Amino acid sequence: MYLADQTWPELGDYVAEESVAVVPLGSTEQHGPHLPLATDHLIAEGLAREAAERAGYLCTPTVNVGVSPHHKQFHGTMWVDPPAFRDYVESFSRNLTYHGVDRIVYVNAHGGNMEHLREVGRRLREDEVAFAVEWMWDESIPDLVDEVFERNGPHGGPKETAMIQHLAPELVREKKLAEARDTGLPDIADGDFRVHGARNFYDAIDNTENGVLGDQTDATAEKGERLFEAATDQLVALLEWLDDSRFEDLMAKPHVDPQPGSRR
Numbered sequence: 001m002y003l004a005d006q007t008w009p010e011l012g013d014y015v016a017e018e019s020v021a022v023v024p025l026g027s028t029e030q031h032g033p034h035l036p037l038a039t040d041h042l043i044a045e046g047l048a049r050e051a052a053e054r055a056g057y058l059c060t061p062t063v064n065v066g067v068s069p070h071h072k073q074f075h076g077t078m079w080v081d082p083p084a085f086r087d088y089v090e091s092f093s094r095n096l097t098y099h100g101v102d103r104i105v106y107v108n109a110h111g112g113n114m115e116h117l118r119e120v121g122r123r124l125r126e127d128e129v130a131f132a133v134e135w136m137w138d139e140s141i142p143d144l145v146d147e148v149f150e151r152n153g154p155h156g157g158p159k160e161t162a163m164i165q166h167l168a169p170e171l172v173r174e175k176k177l178a179e180a181r182d183t184g185l186p187d188i189a190d191g192d193f194r195v196h197g198a199r200n201f202y203d204a205i206d207n208t209e210n211g212v213l214g215d216q217t218d219a220t221a222e223k224g225e226r227l228f229e230a231a232t233d234q235l236v237a238l239l240e241w242l243d244d245s246r247f248e249d250l251m252a253k254p255h256v257d258p259q260p261g262s263r264r
């Protein structure tokens, strides 16, 4: 059920029965010469809408702009700084709780959002207003991702290419796949990311000239469909687990005996 398509009385019927909401979040940032800037938010929205539909839960509108300053050198990349992102997500999440939602899954497809979504989840749990978790699609199916692609690449690689070939094939520049591989960093094992133990890079452009990594020519729409189905299954299972859990059990455990000996 997509929140923005409903009327308010219909949403009243939903929260009378359920308290789960799914929030898709992505980015609008460069994804090399072959993929659109929408890549991450298209993936997040595709998975979130599908899983919410299959499992009968509420999906909110998508957050399209995320924490992407590390892609700023490439044309078109939009970003917000981490404090603004965290406060924005925390604010609309708290406001969802005002309507009766008390468990939220942030369906995420952008690495730069991860730690900030976890921090928002921690704050909401600390205040016992909601249990919110970050769910990164490819981390839900690591073995399958490894099995399907030889040279993966964390950004703009074959896994994201395959997902867009499946979800929005008209947006993939198929003629640019070989160029994406050959002018980027096809094998991250060849990358030189550290100086005397320190990670010596901040931006994507420090490691890859065209902004992407991995072997994009290994991607197909069929592989994308396999990833999409497997990740959707994981997300549906997570939503059902959350729904079945007691709210108290999702909150922080009490302190161990706070003042040992005082009760004697």
Ligand SMILES: [Zn+2]
Pocket: 031, 039, 040, 109, 110, 155, 156, 160
């Ligand atoms: Zn991406």
